[in-house]
Amino acid sequence: MVRAALLVALLAMARPLLAGDLAALHEYFENTLIWHNQVTGATGRLWLNQDGHYFAFYNLGPQIKPPDVNGPFQVEGRIGTFTLRTERGASLLCLWPASPRLQLAAQIQHELYSEPMCYDFVPHAVDDVWNESADPLHRSYKFWLVKGR
Amino acid sequence: MSSVVLRRSGFAVCFCLAICALAGTGVLAATVNDTVVQEIHIQGNRTISDGQVAQVMRLKPGSELTRAAVVTDITHIEALYQRAGKTADVSTDLTHPGEQEGQPRTVLTFSIIEGVKPRPVEAPGDPLEVYFENTLVCAAAKTGRDLCHLWLNRDGTFINFDAGEAKTGHYTTGPMRPDGKIPVCQYWDTPDMLTPAEIALRMGPPSSAGAATGTICTQDSFRTTCQRGVELSTLTPAQRSVATRSMGERFYHGMCYPIGPHRIGDDWFEADDPLPGELGKDRVLLIPGRR
Numbered sequence: 001m002v003r004a005a006l007l008v009a010l011l012a013m014a015r016p017l018l019a020g021d022l023a024a025l026h027e028y029f030e031n032t033l034i035w036h037n038q039v040t041g042a043t044g045r046l047w048l049n050q051d052g053h054y055f056a057f058y059n060l061g062p063q064i065k066p067p068d069v070n071g072p073f074q075v076e077g078r079i080g081t082f083t084l085r086t087e088r089g090a091s092l093l094c095l096w097p098a099s100p101r102l103q104l105a106a107q108i109q110h111e112l113y114s115e116p117m118c119y120d121f122v123p124h125a126v127d128d129v130w131n132e133s134a135d136p137l138h139r140s141y142k143f144w145l146v147k148g149r
Numbered sequence: 150m151s152s153v154v155l156r157r158s159g160f161a162v163c164f165c166l167a168i169c170a171l172a173g174t175g176v177l178a179a180t181v182n183d184t185v186v187q188e189i190h191i192q193g194n195r196t197i198s199d200g201q202v203a204q205v206m207r208l209k210p211g212s213e214l215t216r217a218a219v220v221t222d223i224t225h226i227e228a229l230y231q232r233a234g235k236t237a238d239v240s241t242d243l244t245h246p247g248e249q250e251g252q253p254r255t256v257l258t259f260s261i262i263e264g265v266k267p268r269p270v271e272a273p274g275d276p277l278e279v280y281f282e283n284t285l286v287c288a289a290a291k292t293g294r295d296l297c298h299l300w301l302n303r304d305g306t307f308i309n310f311d312a313g314e315a316k317t318g319h320y321t322t323g324p325m326r327p328d329g330k331i332p333v334c335q336y337w338d339t340p341d342m343l344t345p346a347e348i349a350l351r352m353g354p355p356s357s358a359g360a361a362t363g364t365i366c367t368q369d370s371f372r373t374t375c376q377r378g379v380e381l382s383t384l385t386p387a388q389r390s391v392a393t394r395s396m397g398e399r400f401y402h403g404m405c406y407p408i409g410p411h412r413i414g415d416d417w418f419e420a421d422d423p424l425p426g427e428l429g430k431d432r433v434l435l436i437p438g439r440r
Contacts, residue, residue: 032315036348043348045315059312066293069414069436073286073295076440077310102438129345146343149317 024091024123025084031126032149035112038140042111047149054082054095056113058106076104078114085118093121110136179251180369183243183327186214186257193261197233202261205229214255219327223270226261238267243328243407244420249376257328268412276331276410277301277322279435283413286434290418291427299335300439307335309400313350314342316400323371323405330407330421332371340394340401363392366399366423373405373423413437 025048033046040060047055056078063072080097097116106114112135113119119134124145134141187210191199205225208218223239230237240260245253285299297311306319316337323332344350365388366375379392394402407421413435420430 032343034343034345034348043312047315055308055315057310057315062294067286067288067295067434069416069434073298073440075295075298075310075312077284077298077300077308077315079439098439100438102440104440142347144345146345148339148341148343149315 027123027125027145030149032146034144034146035134036142037111037135038142040109040111040139042106042109044106044112044114046113048082052081052083054080054113056080056095058104058111058114060105060109060111063105072105076106076114078102078104078106080116084121091121091123092118094118112141179248179253181245181248181253181255181372181374183214183255185255186210186212186327187254188256190256190258191261192258193237193263195237195261195263196235197229197263201229202226202259206259208257214257214327216325216327216329219257219329220270222259226259227267230263235263236266237261237263238265239270240268241328242409242420243326243330248374251376268410271329272410276325276329277333277408279411279413280408282439284436284439285408286436288432288434289427290425290430290432293432295434296426298440301333309335309337313344314397316397318400321371326407328407328409330409332405333408334368334371334373334403334405335400336403337397337400340398342395342397363389364394364399364424365392366394366402366404368403368405371405373403375423377424411435 028048029050033048034043035045036043042058042060044056044058058076060074060076063074065072067073078097080095082096083094085092085094095113095116101116104114115136117136124130124143126145126147128143128145130143132141132143133139186208189206189208189210191202195202205228206222207225208214208222212218219241223241226239227237238261242258242260244256244258246256247253280301281303285301286295287297287299288295297309300308301320305321306317309316309318316339318335318337320336321334323334325331342349361381362378363381363384364375364377365379366373381389381392384392404423406423407419409417409419411417414437416432416434418430419425419433422431425431
């Protein structure tokens with residue numbers, strides 16, 4: 001009985017998105033969240049899909065040398081699944097990069113939405129522009145939620 | 150690196166000067182004709198001479214150009230190496246110098262890399278299979294900087310992203326070219342560019358004041374030909390609207406790129422792109438996974 005309950009709990013946790021969360025994110029579906037790291041100068045964009053998948057793209061700026069097959073790349077991208085959780089009254093956007101999980105330079109730099117972790121996330125409306133310290137290093141970011149992709 | 154050029158001197162250039170759909174006020178586009186090869190180049194570091202290689206080839210300048218004929222010649226060159234107790238990989242590249250100036254030549258280059266195991270000339274299965282689940286990186290030919298990353302999907306869709314934008318789209322493919330490449334025409338789902346002005350990158354060459362020019366791209370038989378530096382004042386309103394398209398609008402209407410048979414880890418140059426960058430070509434890498 002305990003095992004079955006545990007399994008149900010695990011499956012619930014593994015679901016990409018809880019039905020109740022859809023309303024909070026509906027402004028993000030089919031639209032683009034753009035961010036600019038005010039410290040590193042990196043920019044990026046995030047697509048959240050209604051089916052629980054996300055796409056994140058990073059522009060890290062010119063690199064010190066031209067890439068070979070292993071990099072370094074100015075541009076990187078990542079696919080995965082996400083959940084939106086509420087903990088102690090705060091919303092968290094939790095990202096799970098798809099396997100095989102490649103090591104990205106964006107992740108090494110701790111750029112926003114590049115790591116398999118939960119980020120503080122306050123849903124916004126299309127055309128909103130705001131500033132926030134959003135990454136694990138509490139660096140300052142500017143955000144735009146723009147219509148379309 | 151040695152290179153020999155087989156050229157049919159005085160060969161009647163067999164391109165047709167076609168007035169493209171946009172024309173009407175003198176905009177002429179010479180369409181590429183890949184049914185006949187005009188020049189054949191042989192290049193690579195080799196101990197077997199150009200003359201010996203040319204001797205076993207059936208294709209000559211002026212020959213009918215087909216995939217089968219190219220495959221036959223690759224087989225003959227590989228056999229020549231086998232007879233000499235050597236191995237070599239032979240790849241081919243079809244380019245069209247002069248295309249953007251309206252006078253394309255059909256040039257076939259055989260690149261021979263001696264001492265390596267030959268790759269299968271015609272691998273079974275979908276020639277684009279290696280691109281699915283992996284990343285095609287386009288980069289600048291001179292600086293080497295990566296400019297865009299392309300994720301082709303099996304279902305005919307793709308995602309392309311660069312330093313400025315990320316776009317979804319769908320693609321169509323044309324018949325395999327004589328050099329084994331597949332023409333892939335990419336259509337973005339939207340022409341809209343979303344990046345806020347504050348962080349937008351300026352794309353393309355700087356525009357000089359007083360010289361209003363544009364780029365006209367036309368598509369024919371899974372091939373996109375672009376003409377840069379077209380003076381807007383010489384164009385009709387319809388032509389002008391095409392010549393002043395943004396990158397988003399251009400890709401929304403479709404841009405075709407030849408994508409060749411490659412392996413993960415390959416790093417090469419492509420000179421047959423419609424809008425090649427530095428040095429008239431693009432650097433391309435096929436990297437593992439999606440990144």
